Amino acid sequence: MTNEIQLEIFNKIKLAICDTVQYNEVGKNAIEVVTPFLDWKGAQVSIFITEDGRITDGGQVLSQLKSLRVIDDFNNWEFKLDFFQRSRVQRVRGSLQPIDNESVTDILKYVQGITRLPNFFEPKPIHTTLDKFPNIARDVALNALIDIAPHDDFDKRKEWAAKFVKARHIPLNGFDIESDMSPNKYCRLVKIISHATSSTSDRRQHVSAKVLDSLLWKRDEPDVELYIVADDLDVYPPESGNLLKEESEEIIQLKFDQSGARLAEVLTE
Amino acid sequence: MVSGRGSQAWYGAGLLNPCPSGTRGFESLPRRLDKSLLLILSLNREAPINLTRKRPPVRLQSTIYEAWLSENPKLVDDGPIELKPDLDCEDDDAVILDSHHVNSEILPEHYADKTMIFGEYNEYTGFKIWITPKGFDYLLMAHQTHYRGNFVTMDGRTFGNYPHFHELDLYRSSDGIYPETRRIVIESLYSGMDSARLLEAFMSYYNIEDGHENTIGLPSRSGRQRGIDEF
Numbered sequence: 001m002t003n004e005i006q007l008e009i010f011n012k013i014k015l016a017i018c019d020t021v022q023y024n025e026v027g028k029n030a031i032e033v034v035t036p037f038l039d040w041k042g043a044q045v046s047i048f049i050t051e052d053g054r055i056t057d058g059g060q061v062l063s064q065l066k067s068l069r070v071i072d073d074f075n076n077w078e079f080k081l082d083f084f085q086r087s088r089v090q091r092v093r094g095s096l097q098p099i100d101n102e103s104v105t106d107i108l109k110y111v112q113g114i115t116r117l118p119n120f121f122e123p124k125p126i127h128t129t130l131d132k133f134p135n136i137a138r139d140v141a142l143n144a145l146i147d148i149a150p151h152d153d154f155d156k157r158k159e160w161a162a163k164f165v166k167a168r169h170i171p172l173n174g175f176d177i178e179s180d181m182s183p184n185k186y187c188r189l190v191k192i193i194s195h196a197t198s199s200t201s202d203r204r205q206h207v208s209a210k211v212l213d214s215l216l217w218k219r220d221e222p223d224v225e226l227y228i229v230a231d232d233l234d235v236y237p238p239e240s241g242n243l244l245k246e247e248s249e250e251i252i253q254l255k256f257d258q259s260g261a262r263l264a265e266v267l268t269e
Numbered sequence: 270m271v272s273g274r275g276s277q278a279w280y281g282a283g284l285l286n287p288c289p290s291g292t293r294g295f296e297s298l299p300r301r302l303d304k305s306l307l308l309i310l311s312l313n314r315e316a317p318i319n320l321t322r323k324r325p326p327v328r329l330q331s332t333i334y335e336a337w338l339s340e341n342p343k344l345v346d347d348g349p350i351e352l353k354p355d356l357d358c359e360d361d362d363a364v365i366l367d368s369h370h371v372n373s374e375i376l377p378e379h380y381a382d383k384t385m386i387f388g389e390y391n392e393y394t395g396f397k398i399w400i401t402p403k404g405f406d407y408l409l410m411a412h413q414t415h416y417r418g419n420f421v422t423m424d425g426r427t428f429g430n431y432p433h434f435h436e437l438d439l440y441r442s443s444d445g446i447y448p449e450t451r452r453i454v455i456e457s458l459y460s461g462m463d464s465a466r467l468l469e470a471f472m473s474y475y476n477i478e479d480g481h482e483n484t485i486g487l488p489s490r491s492g493r494q495r496g497i498d499e500f
Contacts, residue, residue: 026393042406058391067387094357125368125385128346
């Protein structure tokens with residue numbers, strides 16, 4: 001049974017929540033309705049009512065998704081239609097608006113929806129252009145090769161190992177194709193897949209470009225083998241992962257133990 | 270799970286036409302799906318995931334935050350920063366500021382690894398700049414406008430709708446839990462300034478170095494296309 005103490009606390013909470021809802025006059029004769037919802041940055045979420053009675057986010061959510069470099073992820077999001085339906089959101093040009101302006105239930109779902117939306121996507125800030133993963137992969141290979149080098153002297157072991165981790169250029173019909181490392185077998189290409197923190201379209205193009213060399217070489221030399229070195233295949237779009245799986249002999253993911261030893265085997269056999 | 274087979278994966282990857290003139294059709298290319306899949310599955314089964322050690326939770330101390338504010342410089346990865354036009358919005362001032370990682374020697378590792386700068390534009394309230402760790406509350410903000418009544422700056426001046434910066438005030442907290450915000454207005458801020466000038470003033474005041482030599486400009490609304498040479 002609800003008692004007076006509980007009701008008093010409930011009423012306080014209700015009043016406090018209602019008190020946080022305020023409005024301000026903003027640009028273009030619109031008003032901003034400040035809601036009690038906080039976004040992931042700790043900022044209060046606002047919606048805007050235009051002078052002709054339209055409710056909108058002012059384009060802010062999509063602008064944020066673009067700046068966070070996840071707009072491709074949003075556009076290709078498999079739950080997008082369900083999200084729009086359940087949150088009663090529609091995309092009108094560059095802004096998000098409620099489907100039904102007349103329904104307060106719809107408007108509340110809309111506010112909750114635009115508050116939650118950015119949380120579904122992992123921001124992809126631009127890191128240094130010097131992608132460190134190729135160097136990391138080479139270091140992993142180098143250390144594993146040093147362990148199995150057929151010399152006693154450390155400098156000689158290192159020198160022996162170093163020749164396998166250099167890039168190799170292979171002339172082909174007037175142009176060069178490249179292997180990111182230099183395996184013993186001439187017809188073996190080792191390609192390092194990086195760009196793990198890039199946008200979806202960048203990762204997709206990077207993977208495609210990496211596979212192209214082996215495809216071109218295979219037309220002249222059917223015995224060409226492609227080996228892929230990646231940190232974690234799961235961060236790439238599914239179609240890129242499928243492409244790598246279909247066109248390579250093996251994908252060595254450095255997230256797994258013993259991957260260095262396997263890479264050393266691939267380079268030396 | 271592998272969902273695509275044969276040439277479908279190639280179309281999905283956006284690389285090739287099915288049969289360019291003068292070349293063999295791609296149906297003749299070797300298909301090693303089953304073999305590759307078995308290899309990958311066997312690798313997954315036999316090799317446990319190498320779990321990285323979790324770092325302990327951290328609290329941002331006020332002294333650290335204040336030292337970071339004056340950290341000189343705060344280096345931005347892959348600069349210079351550029352404003353891009355937001356072609357979905359009709360406003361000439363509508364811009365996109367791509368998020369960039371911001372390096373720091375002073376912030377705790379948790380923050381330093383994840384701190385980024387980015388912008389967002391609103392048709393009615395203008396441009397905002399954020400510096401925030403990915404997935405947590407802001408460290409700094411810059412607002413082109415202020416429509417929520419008057420505000421008082423740290424040095425006691427009162428402004429209405431005026432561009433300003435926000436800093437955390439970890440020394441003060443109205444509820445004993447959440448840090449206060451303090452607002453900053455500097456000489457280079459002025460009413461009606463555009464997104465580019467706001468960004469320039471913000472970067473200059475907080476020693477954010479991205480390698481740009483010329484003044485940051487508003488972007489052309491014709492946009493630009495990225496080239497394959499980046500790969």
